[in-house]
Amino acid sequence: MRNRGILFFICLAVLVTSYGYGEQEETKQSITLSPIKQTGKWGYIDKSGNIVINGQFGGALSFSEGLAPASTGGKWGYIDKTGKYVIDPQFDLAYGFSEGFAPVKIGGKWGYIDKTGKYVIDPQFDLAYGFSEGFAPVKIGDN
Numbered sequence: 106m107r108n109r110g111i112l113f114f115i116c117l118a119v120l121v122t123s124y125g126y127g128e129q130e131e132t133k134q135s136i137t138l139s140p141i142k143q144t145g146k147w148g149y150i151d152k153s154g155n156i157v158i159n160g161q162f163g164g165a166l167s168f169s170e171g172l173a174p175a176s177t178g179g180k181w182g183y184i185d186k187t188g189k190y191v192i193d194p195q196f197d198l199a200y201g202f203s204e205g206f207a208p209v210k211i212g213g214k215w216g217y218i219d220k221t222g223k224y225v226i227d228p229q230f231d232l233a234y235g236f237s238e239g240f241a242p243v244k245i246g247d248n
Contacts, residue, residue, distance in 0.1 A: 214229055
């Protein structure tokens, strides 16, 4: 019985360690461009410091799952790694994708879109965060 317990904890330790390592490696590989502000506008640079997308956005956040939130004219949309909008600027605020969904704010409420820009959860929350392991924290009301 004691050997089973030790074996269980060793297996658990290996799983936890390998899970965290894989997650870090995936994150490192997926981050290829970083936002940079130049001449009052935001663009993106690569790991070598080369400007890949010239400064043209009012705001810009990091890429996640191949897309990045970027704003033009006070509205947020999503660009690809060429700097082209693939989801037109239409949101009051937008965060990065996680698990295929992104929280977006419009008309004072938060909802979730997929990578085509289609709502998968209509705006109804006072605050919303990204998904992790199938769940996303949200806030409704003042509590």
